[in-house]
Amino acid sequence: MTVFLSLTFSGVALGAIYFLAASGLSLIYGLMDILNFAHGLFMTLGAYAAWDAATHAPASWGAPVIFVVSLVAAVLGGALAAGLTEVLVIRPLYGRPISQILVTIGLDLAATGLLLGAFGSNPQSLPVPLWMMEASHFAGISLPNADYVAFAGGLVVLIALEWFLRRTRYGIIIRAGVENRTMVSALGINVARAFTLVFVIGGAMAGLAGLLYAVVFSGELVSPTQGDSLLIFAFIVVVIGGLGSIRGSAVAALMVGLVQDYTNFYLGNHPGMAEIGNLSVVLLLAVVLEWRPRGLFGSAL
Amino acid sequence: MTNAFDVTDLHVTIGGSHILQGVSLEVPRGGVTALLGRNGVGKTTTLRALLGIVPATGTVRVMGTDVLGWPTHRIVRLGVGYVPEDRDVFAGLTVEENLRLAEQTPEPHYDEVYSLFPELRARTRQRAGTLSGGQQQMVSIARALLNGWPLLLIDEPSKGLAPRLVSELAEVLERVATLSTVLLVEQNLAVVRRLAQRVVVLDHGEVVHTGAADELDDPVMARRFLGVAGAS
Ligand SMILES: Nc1ncnc2c1ncn2[C@@H]1O[C@H](COP(=O)(O)OP(=O)(O)OP(=O)(O)O)[C@@H](O)[C@H]1O
Ligand SMILES: [Mg+2]
Numbered sequence: 232m233t234v235f236l237s238l239t240f241s242g243v244a245l246g247a248i249y250f251l252a253a254s255g256l257s258l259i260y261g262l263m264d265i266l267n268f269a270h271g272l273f274m275t276l277g278a279y280a281a282w283d284a285a286t287h288a289p290a291s292w293g294a295p296v297i298f299v300v301s302l303v304a305a306v307l308g309g310a311l312a313a314g315l316t317e318v319l320v321i322r323p324l325y326g327r328p329i330s331q332i333l334v335t336i337g338l339d340l341a342a343t344g345l346l347l348g349a350f351g352s353n354p355q356s357l358p359v360p361l362w363m364m365e366a367s368h369f370a371g372i373s374l375p376n377a378d379y380v381a382f383a384g385g386l387v388v389l390i391a392l393e394w395f396l397r398r399t400r401y402g403i404i405i406r407a408g409v410e411n412r413t414m415v416s417a418l419g420i421n422v423a424r425a426f427t428l429v430f431v432i433g434g435a436m437a438g439l440a441g442l443l444y445a446v447v448f449s450g451e452l453v454s455p456t457q458g459d460s461l462l463i464f465a466f467i468v469v470v471i472g473g474l475g476s477i478r479g480s481a482v483a484a485l486m487v488g489l490v491q492d493y494t495n496f497y498l499g500n501h502p503g504m505a506e507i508g509n510l511s512v513v514l515l516l517a518v519v520l521e522w523r524p525r526g527l528f529g530s531a532l
Numbered sequence: 533m534t535n536a537f538d539v540t541d542l543h544v545t546i547g548g549s550h551i552l553q554g555v556s557l558e559v560p561r562g563g564v565t566a567l568l569g570r571n572g573v574g575k576t577t578t579l580r581a582l583l584g585i586v587p588a589t590g591t592v593r594v595m596g597t598d599v600l601g602w603p604t605h606r607i608v609r610l611g612v613g614y615v616p617e618d619r620d621v622f623a624g625l626t627v628e629e630n631l632r633l634a635e636q637t638p639e640p641h642y643d644e645v646y647s648l649f650p651e652l653r654a655r656t657r658q659r660a661g662t663l664s665g666g667q668q669q670m671v672s673i674a675r676a677l678l679n680g681w682p683l684l685l686i687d688e689p690s691k692g693l694a695p696r697l698v699s700e701l702a703e704v705l706e707r708v709a710t711l712s713t714v715l716l717v718e719q720n721l722a723v724v725r726r727l728a729q730r731v732v733v734l735d736h737g738e739v740v741h742t743g744a745a746d747e748l749d750d751p752v753m754a755r756r757f758l759g760v761a762g763a764s
Contacts, residue, residue: 403629407622413585414620418675419608419636 237372238492244378244447246488247385251440252465253472253480254392255313255433261409261475262429264328269316269335270437271462272342273309277438278357278445278453279346280308285358294360301357302442309438310431317430322423339459346455354452357445377447384443388436389481396477401428409475464491467512471519473529482527483519490515534596536561536683536713537582542590544574544581551577552588553737561682564705564714564727566745569734575717576617578734579685582715583607583614594683609636610683613676613712617687619668623661627652627671630660634675645674648704666697677708684708687717702726721754 252274259267284304288297320338324330363377396402404425408415416422437458444461445453468487472479495508519527537559544552552574559565567575581588584604592600599607608614622630631645646653649670655663660671669689676684689705690698702723708714709727718724724731725748733741748754 400632403625403633407625407629407633410622410624411620413604414616414622415633416604417583417585417608417614417616417620418634419605419679420633421603421605423603 233371234496236370237374238496239489240372240374240382241378242489242492243485244374244381244385244488245492246485247381248440248443248447248461249464249468249488250385250481250484251388251436251443252461253468253484254388254477255429255436256465257469257472257475257477257480258405258409258429259433260469262405262412263321263331263426265321265331265335266466267335267433268332268462269313269338269342270433270465271458271460272339273313273316273434273437273458274441274444274461275343275346275453275455275458276312276441277305277309277434278441278457279355280438281305281442281445282355282357282453294358295362297358298360298363302439305438305442306435307438309441310435313430313434313437314427316434317427321426321430325423343455343459350455352455354449354454354457357442357451357453359446359451363446375447377443381443381447384439385484388439389477392432392436392477395432401425405429464512467516469526471516471526473523473526476526476528479526479528486515487512533561535559535593536595537715538591538593538596539578539582540591542578542581542588542592544577544586544588546577546586551737552581554590555734555737555739557732557739557742559713559715560730561713563729564709564716565730565732566724566728567715567717567732567734568719568724573734574737575734576687579614579687579715579717582685583612611679611681613679613681613684615669615672615676615684615686615689617691617717619665619672621660621663621668621671621675624659626657626659627663628656630671631674631678634678637679640678641680642678644680645677648677648707649674665692666694669693669701673704673708680711682712684712684714686714688719689716690718690720690723698723721748724748 256267256270259265281301281304285297285301288300320334321331324334364375366373367376396406404415404420408422408425412422441458445451464487468480468483472483490511491508494511498504498507535558540556542552542555555578569575580586582592584602584607594607594610597610651667652670652674660668689701698720705727728745731743731745732739
């Protein structure tokens with residue numbers, strides 16, 4: 232029972248990271264019809280920004296402060312990369328969604344190549360406070376503190392994002408634009424600003440996801456291709472949850488995180504079953520789409 | 533005074549079909565000009581081209597300003613309210629949010645809007661997607677009126693409404709037309725007769741007639757302008 236509970240918590244932590252990665256993707260697709268293949272790059276760049284900030288910060292600041300600095304760097308790095316991508320690469324191609332999708336693929340390949348050239352394929356080690364790796368005991372289970380941090384990060388972002396989308400003018404513009412972009416501009420609103428904004432928000436969350444993934448699931452290591460492997464799961468989460476739906480992304484991210492964690496633990500040690508966690512996620516996708524072709528919260532357009 | 537809209541030689545081609553083939557029309561300031569024609573002749577496309585929603589060639593002037601090629605939001609901010617053919621309320625947003633989205637002036641005319649549509653006041657928290665067709669039409673018109681803009685483009689407001697609602701709506705539009713210039717697409721002849729001073733008739737993507745609305749009193753003319761569909 233305690234094993235099951237521990238698995239559940241770490242699955243939720245994984246789900247929280249998937250949510251951070253997927254919600255931005257979902258908003259970008261919902262508003263702009265762009266499948267943003269550069270989203271993995273934003274995660275990678277967030278993690279590198281965190282690594283860069285943490286390695287350059289004076290040691291006298293102490294590990295906790297340095298970690299907070301690297302968190303901020305990840306968020307800003309992801310947001311900056313995404314904002315520049317929207318303005319410089321996506322904007323000249325407005326009205327040509329196929330070209331926009333292709334250009335995000337190209338950007339991801341090129342930038343990943345540059346990172347490999349600059350840092351080599353060996354991962355960089357991210358300085359993280361020891362506390363993050365220590366286990367806390369809670370309700371009879373014992374998990375690394377990093378898992379709780381990931382869980383809290385996902386929850387805070389979910390609440391903040393819901394608040395933003397429900398309560399602010401730009402949030403309402405984004406929700407309306409997901410439904411009917413043309414009508415938003417016919418009310419006198421410059422939708423292009425909302426486009427840049429969803430990229431910046433999506434990039435900020437992706438940067439955070441990149442950092443948390445490195446800390447929680449890849450042994451504090453940062454590598455150039457890390458974001459791309461996360462991106463596949465983020466896309467699956469978006470499709471399961473329903474394109475354009477934030478709540479859908481949240482629910483689907485939890486489902487995917489849990490299914491992957493349970494199957495990896497219970498079945499992954501059998502011979503030839505190392506990939507069972509990934510396979511189970513694809514099966515989950517197939518089952519959900521069979522049952523609800525537009526995803527769990529997809530609108531019935 | 534400059535015209536509300538001046539359109540010359542407007543062409544629109546969508547997906548290889550040449551939909552507007554040189555539309556030219558003038559809409560003077562004040563009152564209601566009705567844009568008539570059988571189904572599929574290009575009335576909706578004309579309004580969408582005026583707003584820059586579909587790409588067009590030719591010239592389009594809004595209160596004297598040449599706007600061809602402008603993005604839609606800039607044309608709208610010159611002072612053009614738009615009520616689209618299918619209402620296009622944001623179904624997932626509440627009535628209040630739909631209206632809030634339309635705010636473009638520091639003091640939106642909520643009092644006026646709620647006095648025209650008292651029903652909306654009680655439903656501010658309701659999702660627009662759950663409103664009846666008539667209530668959705670009210671939201672759509674309310675959004676266009678909220679900023680007190682001088683020009684309005686209204687596309688078939690009576691479509692799909694019960695007869696009693698149609699006459700209520702005509703009453704509202706009559707009040708609205710005392711304050712704004714309206715270019716109205718409408719198939720309901722009674723509504724057109726009641727509201728419009730001028731008519732412009734489209735056929736096959738071109739203007740085939742421009743005249744005074746009272747020409748519609750002659751049933752032969754009415755039939756010619758509107759085809760079988762509108763002669764009811
Ligand atoms: N996006 C589009 N793609 C292809 N054809 C289109 C498109 N929009 C309009 N059309 C075509 O252009 C023609 C004019 O359409 P439009 O909607 O302007 O007609 P309308 O006069 O408003 O008709 P109705 O009275 O039925 O509303 C129609 O034949 C229509 O099929
Ligand atoms: Mg029409």
